[in-house]
Amino acid sequence: MTQDLFDITIIGGGPAGLFAAYYAGLRHMKTKIIDSLDELGGQLMTLYPEKYVFDVPGFPKVLARDLANNLIEQAMQYHPTVCLGETLQTLVPSADNTAYALTTDKGVHHTRTLLIASGAGAFSAKKLPLPTAAALENKGVYYAVKSKATFAGKRVLVIGGGDSAVDWSTNLSDVAAHITLIHRRDQFRAHEHNVKRLRQTPVQVMTFYELKDLITHDGQLAAAVIENNQTGEKKTIEVQAVLAQLGFVSSPGPIRNWGLKFERGACVVDSRMQTSLPRVFAAGDGAWFEGKLKLIATGFGEAAMAVNFAKTMTDPAAKLFPGHSSEMVSQPQSVIKM
């Protein structure tokens, strides 16, 4: 628990939240980041760390994990307080309306302004509805690829019909011993180009198949029973790893109960990125305004705007315009790379 009063508390350590933390540091704000996950990086780190991102300015091509690590390095230069694995509960304004008390499962955080950068909310992978799958989670059954090495040399069953299932089948085909991709329909939701690329790999694609059971041998995953939902035909295939890519469920959680105006699952903001609550801002996928695009690049701009407006609230003498970072003498030394 902390009783310290922070200038800004950022909910969410994804790209928008991390860039906001950097900017808040640049503006000499006492900054805290809270995330319900155990690591920073948001969707970049959790959902697609080994995918390339092509539309971040300045990077013709960058691995999502590398982008997240660069954002973390940039944000940490100003040493924000980072609270991970915390579940939000309530937000209560102080008696004099100059601050908020934000309660989580671990304590109470006091902050003068708040930035909601919580993306689509606390997200989790849709799980396989099999008791055997629950027992094997992270020990043979996976819902994300943290490292391709986990699948190296193994017979892998990938389940799903979206871009993630198709892309991971393709991407793992250079390390896995064999890959079977099953999908319950004969049409993939994945991008046509990605399906075409998949067809050029040795991946065995089986449409109209669903997972029915998992078989273990000495506690290790040994085989999967799959069924053709058109004919009822069952097959048992040898597998040492299952990668289920069934999509994600996300929920804004208690933020919904804080009296904020929501539209399309995100906090409505004005042109200053301020929400319907005073001194509460939103940026990134968690913010909504007319014309909103949910992209990493747009989230960066929104984060910078939110923080600079928040700065004028914590320090009325401060200018909105932060100045150019290239001309600031107070930049941490590590920023200046010759």
Ligand SMILES: Cc1cc2nc3c(=O)[nH]c(=O)nc-3n(C[C@H](O)[C@H](O)[C@H](O)COP(=O)(O)OP(=O)(O)OC[C@H]3O[C@@H](n4cnc5c(N)ncnc54)[C@H](O)[C@@H]3O)c2cc1C
């Ligand atoms: C497979 C895939 C590929 C993509 N590729 C691209 C691409 O090429 N280019 C592009 O621009 N965009 C891409 N995106 C979208 C991009 O990742 C998002 O737009 C971006 O991550 C949004 O950043 P954010 O910081 O707003 O939210 P997020 O990255 O979602 O981060 C939000 C953080 O807030 C935390 N959080 C949520 N709720 C709570 C809570 N209640 N309490 C505490 N913490 C909470 C979450 O744990 C998370 O860490 C892709 C998305 C996916 C899924």
